[in-house]
Amino acid sequence: MAKxxxxxxxxxxxxxWNPFAFQKQVWKAVKEGQSGLLHASTGAGKTYALWFAALNRFAITETTPRKRKAPAEPLTVLWITPMRALxxxxxxxxEAPLESLNIPWTVGLRTGDTSSSERARQSRRLPTTLITTPESLTLMLARADSQTSLSH
Structure with missing residues (x-):
């Protein structure tokens, strides 16, 4: 049984570490199904405010040990970064907390630098979390299968 x-x-x-008050507010808001905009300066903790909100809301972990690693979830988080350099x-x-917390999610990149072999692999199965740029997302949305592949 998962919990x-x-x-x-x-x-x-x-x-x-101690989370900042705004991080706790984000986690609570997302848990309650709210949406919003997070604006904070560079280095303030935005990434973990949003990432752990998603993990707390969508990730499930097994309470019983498994012999094999659980398969990754289908695309659950679409992370849009303004620049491919980021x-x-x-x-x-x-990726840092996934293994230590035993979360069987995968993280992938889709930018202008993504190799054709990686794009092909992603066409077959997207990672649980896809980090992309607005330009690359536009190209993905133009694909005939975008509604199906991005439906999760």
Whole structure:
């Protein structure tokens, strides 16, 4: 049986970090199904405010151990970054808590730098979280299968 966890609390406690008040507000708002806009200066903690909101809301973890790693969820989070230069840093930040919290999600990049082999792999199966730019998202939306592939 799977259950929801407070991944933010678990990870921040393990790191001996204290979340900022605005991060807690974001986590609570998303848990309640609210939407909004988060505006904060660079380095203020926006990434983890939003990432843990998504993990807390959508990620499920197994309470019983498995012999094999659980398959990744279908595309659940579409992360749009304004510049492809930020995409790799964002991916590293988003991947950091996944293994330690036993969350079987995958993180992928789709920018102008993405190789044709990676784009082909993503055409077959998107990662759980896709980090992309507005330009690359526009190209993805123009595909005939975009409604199906992005429906999750």
């Amino acid at each position: 929801s966890r407070n991944f933010a609390k678990d990870w921040f406690t393990a790191k001996n 995409a790799a840093d964002t991916a590293r930040a988003l």
